[in-house]
Amino acid sequence: MRVVDAFRESFGTEPQGVWHAPGRVNLIGEHTDYNDGLVLPFAVPWGVTAAVSPREDGVVRLRSLQAAEPGGVETVEDLERAAGWARYAVGVFWALREEGHPVRGADLVIDGDVPQGAGLSSSAALEVAVGTALNDLYGLGMTKMEVAQVAQRAENDFVGMPCGIMDQAASALAEEGRALFLDCRSLGSRNVPFDLxxxxxxxxxxxxxxxxxxxxxxxxxxxxxxxxxxxxxxxxxxxxxxxxxxxxxxxxxxxxxxxxxxxxxxxxxxxxxxxxxxxxxxxxxxxxxxxxxxxxxxxxxxxxxxxxxxxxxxxxxxxxxxxxxxxxxxxxxxxxxxxxxxxxxxxxxxxxxxxxxxxxxxxxxxxxxxxxxxx
Known part of the structure; x- marks a missing residue:
């Protein structure tokens, strides 16, 4: 797995785990999520894979295999100073800390294969992959919907994009062969068979x-x-x-x-x-x-x-x-x-x-x- 090889190359150790979160396509229900409405997305086969290990010092070190300088590791000690794509990942740390979760630092290598410019929500995939990894590594006990909500908060309040919950929920909750029927007010959801x-x-x-x-x-x-x-x-x-x-x-x-x-x-x-x-x-x-x-x-x-x-x-x-x-x-x-x-x-x-x-x-x-x- 190339994300593991890149982690070894970047940090000299094995990652403690590897997580994947998909992008999404929305079958129908567009611009309804932030109006407390109904949506019907499903996850796509492409997404973001993250190799991650926790750190005790609160520092976040990141590398993206899609970055302009793919060999470079970005070290973030002050979360607010993160820039570009890193803000979507670092924003998840910020959102978790804001909610009182005992999340310290981590080393991460990110690999994504969502087609560029396709609007398939690679940002939500990145946020949910990082959130899912931190949930597991730090034993936070969050549900999949809670991970999606943390990811949304990262994008809304840290990145500054006022998106609804649909993208993150689809990335976190979707099931193979099904579309996700989501009520964006109650956050009630069910997966509906969608066998084309x-x-x-x-x-x-x-x-x-x-x-x-x-x-x-x-x-x-x-x-x-x-x-x-x-x-x-x-x-x-x-x-x-x-x-x-x-x-x-x-x-x-x-x-x-x-x-x-x-x-x-x-x-x-x-x-x-x-x-x-x-x-x-x-x-x-x-x-x-x-x-x-x-x-x-x-x-x-x-x-x-x-x-x-x-x-x-x-x-x-x-x-x-x-x-x-x-x-x-x-x-x-x-x-x-x-x-x-x-x-x-x-x-x-x-x-x-x-x-x-x-x-x-x-x-x-x-x-x-x-x-x-x-x-």
């Missing part, structure tokens, strides 16, 4: 590989729009809107559009769950299409590359497609019958070529297991 092959289907990830500068600050702005809309409506969160028509009549502009997306997206999550329970997996495609249109027009987080990927996939024969993740780039997903996979891939590649864009990466997404100790 049994229904002659595949879910393709179309990685646009693009990230637009427009995204800087836009996620936080969307969250503020939602919070202001909820305040105007007198509810704790947009999840609590029960009469959509009446709510929309009291709002205007961005707040009206954001509310329409969040409320209808929660309904789409429930509808997809119903179809999965009924074994009607092929029928969820229309809901994926509707989700994309809402994200494009009401939440305004799509971009030309995502729109073209979705439109070309449907034109090529996909049963449904939508952007997934925070938006402004990253990936789209397409639900495709086995006998249409090549046609869908060809359609998307041609659409990009016609516009002079770089060829997108396309690969199947198979629901994978959540965070776990490897050795």
């Amino acid at each position: 092959a049994a229904h002659g289907l595949r879910l393709l990830i179309i990685n646009t590989g693009v990230r637009h500068e427009l995204a800087d600050g836009q996620y936080a702005r969307r969250r503020r729009d939602c919070e202001e809309a909820a305040r105007r409506l007198g509810v704790a969160a947009l999840r609590d809107v029960t009469d959509l028509a009446a709510a929309l009549g009291r709002l205007s502009g961005d707040e009206r559009r954001r509310t329409q997306h969040v409320v209808t997206e929660n309904h789409r999550v429930e509808a997809v769950i119903g179809l999965l329970r009924a074994g009607a997996v092929q029928e969820i495609g229309a809901l994926l299409n509707a989700s994309h249109l809402s994200l494009r027009d009401q939440f305004e987080v799509s971009c030309p590359e995502l729109d073209v990927a979705v439109e070309a996939a449907v034109r090529g024969g996909a049963r449904g497609a939508r952007m997934t993740g925070g938006g402004f780039g990253g990936s789209a997903i397409a639900l495709v019958a086995e006998d249409r996979v090549q046609a869908v891939q060809d359609s998307v590649v041609l659409a990009y070529a016609e516009r002079g864009w770089a060829r997108p990466e396309i690969y199947p997404a198979v629901p994978a297991a959540g965070a776990r100790r490897l050795r």
